[in-house]
Amino acid sequence: NAGVMQNPRHLVRRRGQEARLRCSPMKGHSHVYWYRQLPEEGLKFMVYLQKENIIDESGMPKERFSAEFPKEGPSILRIQQVVRGDSAAYFCASSPEATSGGAEQFFGPGTRLTVL
Amino acid sequence: GENVEQHPSTLSVQEGDSAVIKCTYSDSASNYFPWYKQELGKRPQLIIDIRSNVGEKKDQRIAVTLNKTAKHFSLHITETQPEDSAVYFCAASIPGDSGGGADGLTFGKGTHLIIQP
Numbered sequence: 001n002a003g004v005m006q007n008p009r010h011l012v013r014r015r016g017q018e019a020r021l022r023c024s025p026m027k028g029h030s031h032v033y034w035y036r037q038l039p040e041e042g043l044k045f046m047v048y049l050q051k052e053n054i055i056d057e058s059g060m061p062k063e064r065f066s067a068e069f070p071k072e073g074p075s076i077l078r079i080q081q082v083v084r085g086d087s088a089a090y091f092c093a094s095s096p097e098a099t100s101g102g103a104e105q106f107f108g109p110g111t112r113l114t115v116l
Numbered sequence: 117g118e119n120v121e122q123h124p125s126t127l128s129v130q131e132g133d134s135a136v137i138k139c140t141y142s143d144s145a146s147n148y149f150p151w152y153k154q155e156l157g158k159r160p161q162l163i164i165d166i167r168s169n170v171g172e173k174k175d176q177r178i179a180v181t182l183n184k185t186a187k188h189f190s191l192h193i194t195e196t197q198p199e200d201s202a203v204y205f206c207a208a209s210i211p212g213d214s215g216g217g218a219d220g221l222t223f224g225k226g227t228h229l230i231i232q233p
Contacts, residue, residue, distance in 0.1 A: 031219070033219075033220055033221070035220075035221075035223075040226075041225055041226070042122075042205055042223035042224055042225045042226050043160065043205065043221070043223045044223070045220035045221060045222060045223075046220075047220075048219055048220045055219070056219070056220060058117070058220075059220060091159065091160070098219045104150070104162055104165065105150075105162075105221065106162075107152075107159040107160045107161070108159060109158070109159045110159060
């Protein structure tokens with residue numbers, strides 16, 4: 001059973017470009033969470049999705065950032081018109097049910113975004 | 117929302133000694149408290165977790181204690197080994213309501229644990 005997959009692992013963008021980060025959850029997992037980690041800091045929750053639904057996006061900036069988890073295919077975190085402050089590691093995690101229901105979140109390897 | 121404080125930010129111990137990392141949380145509704153270990157450039161990996169209906173949980177050299185009244189929880193590593201060197205994060209999760217929200221984890225800022233040979 002493959003773990004959580006993320007691609008690309010490293011992404012370089014120039015200011016103003018768009019960044020698309022992909023996350024394939026573990027098989028059988030329908031809950032996906034995105035986190036951002038700045039250097040030397042902890043992970044900050046961004047958004048929680050179930051298939052085709054955004055459940056909680058309270059940690060995601062209201063502008064330029066969007067997320068989706070379609071019925072088929074990976075979850076996508078999109079950052080439009082990137083700025084240098086978006087440079088960070090973006091991790092996704094998946095679980096078979098909600099964390100409050102007793103499920104562990106399994107993390108992917110992360111995508112390291114660098115904005116030039 | 118939830119706020120998690122973690123101390124110390126750096127902890128250096130001699131190999132074989134014990135290490136203790138402490139966290140406090142602000143929202144009494146939080147009911148799930150995992151600890152993650154992250155090596156440099158790698159993904160966070162769950163090492164132990166505890167739910168609010170228990171006060172202590174142990175797994176070999178690792179234990180976690182939870183004090184709901186004081187809203188703090190601690191990670192204890194005994195007989196530390198060089199491979200324990202990493203950054204450790206505590207986290208807390210507020211259960212979602214009937215709509216399923218608020219299951220994201222709120223993390224502490226991390227503790228860089230250094231095991232001295």
